[in-house]
Amino acid sequence: MAKKKNTSARPKKAVVSKKKTTKTTTKAKATRAGLRPAPTAKKKAVGKNKPKAVAKKKSAAKTKAVANTRVVTRSPEREVISAGKTPRVITRGAATVQTKSGFPFSAEQIPALANGAKATAFLRSYRKGAWNQFEKLPLPSTNDEAWRRTDIRQLKRNGLQMVEALPKATRDKLPSIPARLLKPLVGKGHGGQIVFAPGKTTVQLSRDIAKQGVVFTDFATAASKHPDLLKKVLGSVVKPGEGKFAAMAAALAGRGVLLYVPKGVQVDEPLHSLLWGPGAGLAYFSHILVWVEDGASVTYVHESASPTLKEQSMHAGIVELHVGARANLRFVELQSWGEHMWNFTHERARVKKDGNLDWIFGALGSHLTKNFSEINLEGEGSLGRMSGFYFTDGDQHLDHDTQQNHLAAHTTSDLLFKGALEEQSRSVWQGMIYVAPGAQRTDGYQANRNLVLSKQARADSIPGLEIQADDVRCTHGATVGKIDPDEYFYLLSRGIPPVEARRLIVKGFFDPIMERIPFEGVRQRFQQAIVQKMK
Amino acid sequence: MSQLDIRDLRVTVAGNEILKGLNLTIEQGKVHALMGPNGSGKSTLAYTLMGHPNYEVTGGEVWFKGQNILELEPDQRSHLGIFLAFQYPVAIPGVSVANFLRTALNSHRKAKNPEDKGMPIPEFRTLLKEKMDLLKMDHSFAGRYLNDGFSGGEKKRAEILQMAALDPEFAVLDETDSGLDIDALRNVAEGVQALRGPNFGALVITHYQRLLNYINPDVVHVMFNGRIVETGGPELALKLEAEGYDWVREAHELVTSE
Numbered sequence: 001m002a003k004k005k006n007t008s009a010r011p012k013k014a015v016v017s018k019k020k021t022t023k024t025t026t027k028a029k030a031t032r033a034g035l036r037p038a039p040t041a042k043k044k045a046v047g048k049n050k051p052k053a054v055a056k057k058k059s060a061a062k063t064k065a066v067a068n069t070r071v072v073t074r075s076p077e078r079e080v081i082s083a084g085k086t087p088r089v090i091t092r093g094a095a096t097v098q099t100k101s102g103f104p105f106s107a108e109q110i111p112a113l114a115n116g117a118k119a120t121a122f123l124r125s126y127r128k129g130a131w132n133q134f135e136k137l138p139l140p141s142t143n144d145e146a147w148r149r150t151d152i153r154q155l156k157r158n159g160l161q162m163v164e165a166l167p168k169a170t171r172d173k174l175p176s177i178p179a180r181l182l183k184p185l186v187g188k189g190h191g192g193q194i195v196f197a198p199g200k201t202t203v204q205l206s207r208d209i210a211k212q213g214v215v216f217t218d219f220a221t222a223a224s225k226h227p228d229l230l231k232k233v234l235g236s237v238v239k240p241g242e243g244k245f246a247a248m249a250a251a252l253a254g255r256g257v258l259l260y261v262p263k264g265v266q267v268d269e270p271l272h273s274l275l276w277g278p279g280a281g282l283a284y285f286s287h288i289l290v291w292v293e294d295g296a297s298v299t300y301v302h303e304s305a306s307p308t309l310k311e312q313s314m315h316a317g318i319v320e321l322h323v324g325a326r327a328n329l330r331f332v333e334l335q336s337w338g339e340h341m342w343n344f345t346h347e348r349a350r351v352k353k354d355g356n357l358d359w360i361f362g363a364l365g366s367h368l369t370k371n372f373s374e375i376n377l378e379g380e381g382s383l384g385r386m387s388g389f390y391f392t393d394g395d396q397h398l399d400h401d402t403q404q405n406h407l408a409a410h411t412t413s414d415l416l417f418k419g420a421l422e423e424q425s426r427s428v429w430q431g432m433i434y435v436a437p438g439a440q441r442t443d444g445y446q447a448n449r450n451l452v453l454s455k456q457a458r459a460d461s462i463p464g465l466e467i468q469a470d471d472v473r474c475t476h477g478a479t480v481g482k483i484d485p486d487e488y489f490y491l492l493s494r495g496i497p498p499v500e501a502r503r504l505i506v507k508g509f510f511d512p513i514m515e516r517i518p519f520e521g522v523r524q525r526f527q528q529a530i531v532q533k534m535k
Numbered sequence: 536m537s538q539l540d541i542r543d544l545r546v547t548v549a550g551n552e553i554l555k556g557l558n559l560t561i562e563q564g565k566v567h568a569l570m571g572p573n574g575s576g577k578s579t580l581a582y583t584l585m586g587h588p589n590y591e592v593t594g595g596e597v598w599f600k601g602q603n604i605l606e607l608e609p610d611q612r613s614h615l616g617i618f619l620a621f622q623y624p625v626a627i628p629g630v631s632v633a634n635f636l637r638t639a640l641n642s643h644r645k646a647k648n649p650e651d652k653g654m655p656i657p658e659f660r661t662l663l664k665e666k667m668d669l670l671k672m673d674h675s676f677a678g679r680y681l682n683d684g685f686s687g688g689e690k691k692r693a694e695i696l697q698m699a700a701l702d703p704e705f706a707v708l709d710e711t712d713s714g715l716d717i718d719a720l721r722n723v724a725e726g727v728q729a730l731r732g733p734n735f736g737a738l739v740i741t742h743y744q745r746l747l748n749y750i751n752p753d754v755v756h757v758m759f760n761g762r763i764v765e766t767g768g769p770e771l772a773l774k775l776e777a778e779g780y781d782w783v784r785e786a787h788e789l790v791t792s793e
Binding site for chain 2: 484485486487489490491492493494495496497498500501504505507508509510511512
């Protein structure tokens with residue numbers, strides 16, 4: 001059998017012997033044309049992005065030349081045949097070019113070390129270890145497969161300083177949080193709220209929820225009051241060594257959330273956290289930890305936001321989610337950074353037996369985003385759903401890299417990402433469904449639909465399947481389309497003015513994703529963004 | 536005066552001249568039928584009146600309420616009171632019939648009065664229900680995505696529903712009867728009849744006499760090769776039904792080949 005899979009790696013390319021090419025191709029096609037039809041869309045699939053089977057000779061080096069899509073299926077017995085000669089090559093996240101990183105941060109700035117707080121030993125060593133990784137790892141470049149379409153050379157790394165390094169007087173002059181960002185996006189009220197502003201963190205949790213043993217607090221409090229819990233959760237899903245920015249966030253994130261829901265506890269009211277990152281020339285780091293024990297359930301909304309400025313700022317973050325057996329987590333994530341923010345995030349969820357993850361992901365802001373989001377379905381019968389939407393304008397560049405890993409039998413994943421692009425903006429979506437050997441009877445679905453609203457905008461959509469079990473159903477689809485002139489004319493003919501007509505078509509385009517979001521506040525926020533971006 | 540006056544209209548589609556100097560006047564409150572063989576330019580006329588960008592006007596004028604509407608954008612023509620019931624209504628996925636109609640109605644109100652805050656929702660609901668009842672449509676229709684997965688009959692009914700809600704002064708019905716069974720045809724025709732009055736004029740484009748049994752036109756025109764070649768009363772439609780278009784071709788081939 002194949003080598004034991006390291007679940008934290010990102011299996012992207014497989015190498016199979018040439019002999020198998022024909023068979024694997026056929027199989028992949030059959031899978032794509034699977035039982036679940038892709039949602040009807042008139043938009044044309046972009047020819048060059050059509051998935052095709054990728055089969056390479058033994059030379060691992062050549063895998064770099066592999067085209068956009070990867071569809072590789074192997075049955076376990078074929079794996080046995082080829083395992084010895086053709087080791088799997090996993091290159092994502094690993095860089096090939098050594099570059100001096102150029103970030104003006106130092107080990108003295110590691111939170112627990114810098115401010116003299118009594119960090120527990122494990123936290124200190126975690127951050128120290130992450131710092132070492134950060135120093136060791138090269139800066140990603142477009143030579144790395146995962147970063148091929150996202151060039152970060154324009155990030156003025158030397159012009160950044162940690163917000164903590166600002167003199168208090170300067171920090172206090174930064175814009176404060178608009179009241180609308182503190183309003184509930186989900187339901188009528190919050191069961192708890194954590195707000196991170198420069199130099200100030202506030203934590204609230206309703207007494208009723210706290211009484212149930214729920215922990216919802218910031219890192220500093222967690223380290224002093226719940227060190228054992230923090231130790232159990234920290235770094236358990238995302239490893240600092242997964243990338244330069246993951247290591248950076250792990251080492252330097254003083255801002256962090258620990259949400260822990262004990263076994264069987266149902267949290268009725270949604271929890272909310274806001275990371276407010278105003279100012280230019282600043283670096284923000286965040287670390288979100290969610291651990292939902294067996295049979296527990298919670299809804300958690302996290303938003304990152306800032307005003308838009310001219311000069312660059314940066315955010316690097318980690319999100320680690322653990323969904324226990326039969327547990328339920330609804331995680332709503334909104335990225336509303338100002339359009340000067342360079343945003344890098346590594347996020348992963350682990351779902352145990354019969355657990356249920358509903359991940360809603362909205363991205364409207366930032367100048368540039370490189371996001372890795374992964375769902376590991378580790379337990380039989382687990383379900384992972386991801387509903388993403390993005391809307392870019394100006395010179396925004398959003399790159400979302402998603403992975404659905406079916407690591408146990410009878411697992412179901414369902415991913416839909418929809419995006420619209422205005423002006424000169426650009427989006428990249430790169431998705432992968434991986435089905436591990438033995439993960440039979442899995443059902444994987446991924447779709448990415450793009451609506452390009454301007455001639456200068458560009459959307460890249462790259463689906464991928466890697467299937468190592470033979471009794472599965474996996475479907476994927478990717479489309480990039482424009483507004484249909486007939487639809488547009490039809491609306492105009494009814495007296496709807498041009499701007500309204502385009503907005504209506506865009507709202508209609510996003511409707512399938514809005515229907516997956518049972519939160520009126522989130523939907524409204526997105527509708528407002530459509531109006532703002534389509535002037 | 537909401538009389539529609541088409542003068543020497545010439546239209547080119549992808550380099551081919553389709554309308555070759557068409558003249559037609561439809562008086563306020565009158566319903567004219569337009570018949571003619573395939574390819575004679577009937578749908579071109581319909582799209583041109585509404586301002587479809589693929590139809591290039593190379594000559595002529597179309598006057599309505601004191602304006603040459605050819606100078607207006609499609610939405611402005613709609614605000615002026617012109618409506619086109621499409622032969623092939625377009626599906627707008629993700630946009631419900633109700634949402635669409637409300638947006639359209641509010642656009643009309645706003646065009647009349649820029650300060651308008653939009654029709655209150657209860658008032659809109661009442662209006663929509665009333666119009667759906669008129670067309671014997673199930674109320675669940677309002678929640679469906681516009682024309683998305685609609686049957687042929689449902690699409691045509693949705694066109695008439697829109698027409699009833701927007702209350703135009705002049706409507707072009709482009710083969711609204713095609714693809715309808717007899718019950719749907721009657722429903723649609725009754726919907727049109729209900730709108731008839733001194734302030735509603737229409738051009739009904741059709742191939743068949745049967746729609747005209749329900750909508751008695753005041754005048755019937757025959758179009759051939761980009762022009763109106765025959766004009767008469769309802770008896771002209773009956774003659775076409777009985778004899779076909781051959782006599783029209785024979786009589787006008789010469790004229791049109793000039």
